Amino acid sequence: MSIFFFKRQLSTIAAGKGLVIPKEWLVTNKNPVTPAKDVRPADQTFLTFPEWFLVFSPEEQANYFKQHTATTFPYMRHTSQIWKSYRIVNKQIKGNFPTNWGYHFMIWVIGVSTTVEYTAKSLYENIVGRLTDTGQPATAEDQFNAKYTQDYVAFIKDLPWYQFDFKSRLKDLWKNTSLSGPHFFRKWERRYMLTTELAVKFIYGKLIGIGTKQVYEVALLNTAVVLDDDSLHYLPRYDKFAAAALELAQQGHSFKEIAGNNSAILLTVWVPADHKTDFANAQTVFIQPITSYPTMKRVAIATPVSALSGVLLELKKAGVQVEHVFDF
Amino acid sequence: MTFKDKLPVSYLLFTTRGRINRLTYWVAALFIWSTFYVLYNLLNAAFTPAATFIIYPLLFWALFATAAKRLHDTNKSAWWLACLLVPVAGPLWLVWLLGFRKGTIYPNRFGTVPGAAADYYKNDTGALIPHLKTEERLINDVTQLNPVLVAQIVVPQTVEELQQMVRTATRPLSVGGGRFSMGGQTASPQSIHIDMRALNKVLAFSAEQKTITVQAGARWCDIQHYIDPHGLSIKIMQTYANFTVGGALSVNCHGRYIGLGPLILSVRSLNVLLANGDIIQVSPTEKSEIFYACVGCYNAIAIIVNVTLDLEDNIAVKRQQVKMKGHAYKPYFFENVRENKDVIFHNGDIYPPFYKNIRAVSWVRTDEKPTEKTRLMPLAAAYPLERYFMGAFSKNHFGKWRREFIIDPLLYKFKKVHYRNYEAGYDVMELEPASRRQSTYVLQEYFVPVQKFDAFLALMSEIFIRHNVNVINVSIRHAKADSGSLLAWAREEVFAFVVYYKQNTDDAEKGRVAVWTRELIDAALSLDGAYYLPYQPHATSEQFHRAYPRAKELFTLKKELDPTGKFRNVIWDTYYK
Numbered sequence: 001m002s003i004f005f006f007k008r009q010l011s012t013i014a015a016g017k018g019l020v021i022p023k024e025w026l027v028t029n030k031n032p033v034t035p036a037k038d039v040r041p042a043d044q045t046f047l048t049f050p051e052w053f054l055v056f057s058p059e060e061q062a063n064y065f066k067q068h069t070a071t072t073f074p075y076m077r078h079t080s081q082i083w084k085s086y087r088i089v090n091k092q093i094k095g096n097f098p099t100n101w102g103y104h105f106m107i108w109v110i111g112v113s114t115t116v117e118y119t120a121k122s123l124y125e126n127i128v129g130r131l132t133d134t135g136q137p138a139t140a141e142d143q144f145n146a147k148y149t150q151d152y153v154a155f156i157k158d159l160p161w162y163q164f165d166f167k168s169r170l171k172d173l174w175k176n177t178s179l180s181g182p183h184f185f186r187k188w189e190r191r192y193m194l195t196t197e198l199a200v201k202f203i204y205g206k207l208i209g210i211g212t213k214q215v216y217e218v219a220l221l222n223t224a225v226v227l228d229d230d231s232l233h234y235l236p237r238y239d240k241f242a243a244a245a246l247e248l249a250q251q252g253h254s255f256k257e258i259a260g261n262n263s264a265i266l267l268t269v270w271v272p273a274d275h276k277t278d279f280a281n282a283q284t285v286f287i288q289p290i291t292s293y294p295t296m297k298r299v300a301i302a303t304p305v306s307a308l309s310g311v312l313l314e315l316k317k318a319g320v321q322v323e324h325v326f327d328f
Numbered sequence: 329m330t331f332k333d334k335l336p337v338s339y340l341l342f343t344t345r346g347r348i349n350r351l352t353y354w355v356a357a358l359f360i361w362s363t364f365y366v367l368y369n370l371l372n373a374a375f376t377p378a379a380t381f382i383i384y385p386l387l388f389w390a391l392f393a394t395a396a397k398r399l400h401d402t403n404k405s406a407w408w409l410a411c412l413l414v415p416v417a418g419p420l421w422l423v424w425l426l427g428f429r430k431g432t433i434y435p436n437r438f439g440t441v442p443g444a445a446a447d448y449y450k451n452d453t454g455a456l457i458p459h460l461k462t463e464e465r466l467i468n469d470v471t472q473l474n475p476v477l478v479a480q481i482v483v484p485q486t487v488e489e490l491q492q493m494v495r496t497a498t499r500p501l502s503v504g505g506g507r508f509s510m511g512g513q514t515a516s517p518q519s520i521h522i523d524m525r526a527l528n529k530v531l532a533f534s535a536e537q538k539t540i541t542v543q544a545g546a547r548w549c550d551i552q553h554y555i556d557p558h559g560l561s562i563k564i565m566q567t568y569a570n571f572t573v574g575g576a577l578s579v580n581c582h583g584r585y586i587g588l589g590p591l592i593l594s595v596r597s598l599n600v601l602l603a604n605g606d607i608i609q610v611s612p613t614e615k616s617e618i619f620y621a622c623v624g625c626y627n628a629i630a631i632i633v634n635v636t637l638d639l640e641d642n643i644a645v646k647r648q649q650v651k652m653k654g655h656a657y658k659p660y661f662f663e664n665v666r667e668n669k670d671v672i673f674h675n676g677d678i679y680p681p682f683y684k685n686i687r688a689v690s691w692v693r694t695d696e697k698p699t700e701k702t703r704l705m706p707l708a709a710a711y712p713l714e715r716y717f718m719g720a721f722s723k724n725h726f727g728k729w730r731r732e733f734i735i736d737p738l739l740y741k742f743k744k745v746h747y748r749n750y751e752a753g754y755d756v757m758e759l760e761p762a763s764r765r766q767s768t769y770v771l772q773e774y775f776v777p778v779q780k781f782d783a784f785l786a787l788m789s790e791i792f793i794r795h796n797v798n799v800i801n802v803s804i805r806h807a808k809a810d811s812g813s814l815l816a817w818a819r820e821e822v823f824a825f826v827v828y829y830k831q832n833t834d835d836a837e838k839g840r841v842a843v844w845t846r847e848l849i850d851a852a853l854s855l856d857g858a859y860y861l862p863y864q865p866h867a868t869s870e871q872f873h874r875a876y877p878r879a880k881e882l883f884t885l886k887k888e889l890d891p892t893g894k895f896r897n898v899i900w901d902t903y904y905k
């Protein structure tokens with residue numbers, strides 16, 4: 001599966017045309033209680049989705065690579081999912097919040113570079129990789145790839161991708177991965193491919209690291225929340241936020257502000273492919289089939305900050321896995 | 329026909345031979361990948377994904393072949409593709425090399441420059457008539473208007489062979505060089521046609537003396553290639569370099585040079601083969617009566633075997649031009665061009681269909697850097713632009729108007745600095761139409777004493793307009809007086825009018841052309857002028873003798889030296905009694 005196959009199945013399905021979230025959920029908080037330094041723009045919950053997709057995608061790859069080689073991974077469907085989801089979330093925030101130019105620019109940069117990477121991989125795998133493919137990860141190099149992708153995903157959940165140590169992985173590939181073994185051609189072809197990938201990412205990561213320092217301030221690593229009792233708390237940002245928020249909800253709290261916002265917050269959940277995707281107190285925004293895990297699908301839903309704890313408890317009760325809460 | 333001509337696309341995609349430029353490479357890549365894409369999807373849809381594997385060998389081979397050709401263009405062998413094995417840097421470097429790096433501008437060890445012809449345009453070696461059992465062949469010239477059936481064609485490889493042939497010949501002989509003359513000057517019915525082109529060696533060369541001795545079958549372009557590295561240039565030749573030295577000598581050609589004139593002025597000596605088989609050396613001081621019966625005399629009494637010619641420095645020249653009224657040209661020429669030592673080439677172009685305006689173009693000695701990358705004229709395999717312009721100019725009055733008022737002014741806007749060799753290195757190919765079946769382009773030329781310029785211009789224009797002749801261009805040249813050729817066309821200092829026109833190939837048209845040609849000849853004769861002999865022999869016998877009053881002396885000499893009339897061609901068949 002690749003650029004060459006056009007399966008009719010859509011990569012991303014919007015819940016409706018244009019704006020699907022109630023307009024009253026999309027109002028900027030005029031007088032936040034949260035200290036100004038901890039306040040983040042309200043539309044960032046949506047704009048962080050495409051960015052986080054670049055975590056979900058390697059995560060899917062890491063899972064996929066346990067059973068398969070990289071050669072058959074559907075890179076082009078993932079590329080399409082980046083741009084389609086970006087379009088859909090954009091329709092939700094457009095006109096409701098001031099345009100966050102810096103964030104859009106960042107999405108374009110990472111979107112384009114990922115598109116280039118995935119397109120190149122797709123072409124390469126279909127023209128060269130295919131010729132040596134073993135189906136399952138049979139060589140030390142294919143297994144190296146699976147391990148490296150897994151580690152990479154774990155890393156980028158907390159830290160920017162460009163800080164990942166590609167260089168030591170490259171050394172590792174040439175020093176600690178056996179040069180002998182069956183599937184001679186596959187081994188060397190993968191070695192070539194992995195060397196290229198790691199070297200390019202090493203150089204590109206260095207450049208992006210420099211650029212980011214010039215353009216963006218260092219990201220905060222926590223999220224300020226104001227609870228119903230007006231108390232201020234600091235929760236871990238990004239990946240660990242969902243678990244921390246659930247814990248507060250289970251203690252009976254609800255949220256007044258998250259990062260200074262009381263408007264809609266976006267979260268994604270995984271449900272079985274045949275799920276009806278209607279959730280109480282929340283609006284479904286779009287659905288993405290999980291191409292490497294066909295029995296499940298990802299649903300992006302939005303709910304006002306004040307209703308988040310109720311929604312989290314409800315999902316927990318229904319046994320639905322929360323993938324991510326986009327804490328602005 | 330070679331594989332390349334028969335299956336050009338397969339040749340391009342599946343052989344590693346030769347060179348391709350960047351554009352061809354990109355187009356080929358686009359073609360390869362889009363074909364692959366379509367086939368891949370078709371096979372995948374019709375059969376299974378595994379079925380697509382059968383097109384991979386084709387894909388890789390085509391990619392390899394086109395990449396190898398592109399590498400050749402940059403003078404690198406296909407082994408450089410091994411760079412692909414170096415991760416990152418290798419592929420990037422190859423992308424630059426294959427997709428963006430310019431090819432070498434000269435022929436290299438892998439072939440000629442893409443889109444360039446390997447050689448100057450040549451006429452065929454005589455056409456075979458299907459099913460004919462004899463050795464008879466059709467000899468034709470570049471216009472394709474004058475087919476002559478000859479008994480046999482021979483291509484002597486050595487002078488001895490040629491000598492033997494002349495001694496033992498039982499039939500009349502006709503001699504051909506490049507066969508660019510346009511009226512059967514190289515053939516006679518049932519003669520043995522001698523193709524001189526294999527006798528093309530350089531026999532002696534002195535850079536200090538600035539002389540070269542070559543066999544008569546050598547072409548100007550061959551000599552240019554030989555002397556260019558020494559910074560030398562041919563002193564007198566035509567604008568086109570396709571012609572042989574022997575053919576050029578026999579017509580006593582001229583170029584666009586200023587201060588010079590007929591080719592005879594640059595000839596030191598000749599070796600000529602007489603009808604009795606003897607080879608003798610002749611020059612203006614040695615057996616001069618034979619010398620003057622050879623240069624300009626169309627193989628009347630001898631075959632020219634080799635020649636020693638003067639050379640000049642191959643300097644850079646810059647183009648200058650000015651447009652003026654017809655009557656202003658002669659004074660302009662006398663004031664600015666005639667005595668100007670810096671003017672190397674000069675010609676005036678008279679614009680049809682009204683013949684009122686002239687563009688005077690001079691190429692002047694300069695220290696500026698040449699505007700062309702190559703020292704010698706690069707040869708193109710096709711001249712689509714030239715062909716289009718020629719077609720457009722010859723179509724109607726509007727085409728001629730466009731030329732005079734739009735295209736030429738644009739073309740002359742560009743600065744041009746060429747080497748002398750470059751500017752005398754044109755390929756006749758640039759004039760070749762797609763087909764000469766229905767219509768053909770033909771040359772004529774008239775000479776008048778310089779003081780009669782205005783008078784001839786008026787007579788000529790009137791004839792062209794009255795006969796509605798489709799003239800494409802009339803080019804004015806200048807020549808000093810001849811030194812004594814018996815068929816000298818410049819008995820004194822003359823202006824030459826080179827007429828390039830288009831005519832149909834049917835008999836009615838040929839007749840019409842004969843009528844106005846004779847009128848033009850009369851016009852030139854009325855001014856003590858002459859017409860040029862390498863073109864169609866429309867002139868009457870009387871006109872011939874008026875234009876060439878010393879022809880009788882030549883005839884007398886021919887009776888003496890070639891009593892059986894061994895050497896023949898249209899001129900002797902027509903005018904020699």
Ligand SMILES: Cc1cc2nc3c(=O)[nH]c(=O)nc-3n(C[C@H](O)[C@H](O)[C@H](O)COP(=O)(O)OP(=O)(O)OC[C@H]3O[C@@H](n4cnc5c(N)ncnc54)[C@H](O)[C@@H]3O)c2cc1C
Pocket residue numbers: 470502503504505506507508509510513514524544545566567568570571572573574575576578579580581582583626627630631632633756759771862897
């Ligand atoms: C496009 C074009 C442009 C031209 N421009 C000019 C120009 O600018 N100035 C100019 O003066 N002329 C010009 N001509 C005319 C040209 O110079 C003559 O046609 C010339 O003869 C061509 O040389 P060739 O080698 O093709 O001779 P051929 O046509 O092969 O032969 C011409 C004559 O020379 C005789 N001959 C050839 N070789 C020998 C030999 N070795 N010994 C004895 N006789 C021989 C032949 O028998 C024949 O009679 C032009 C012609 C063309 C087609």
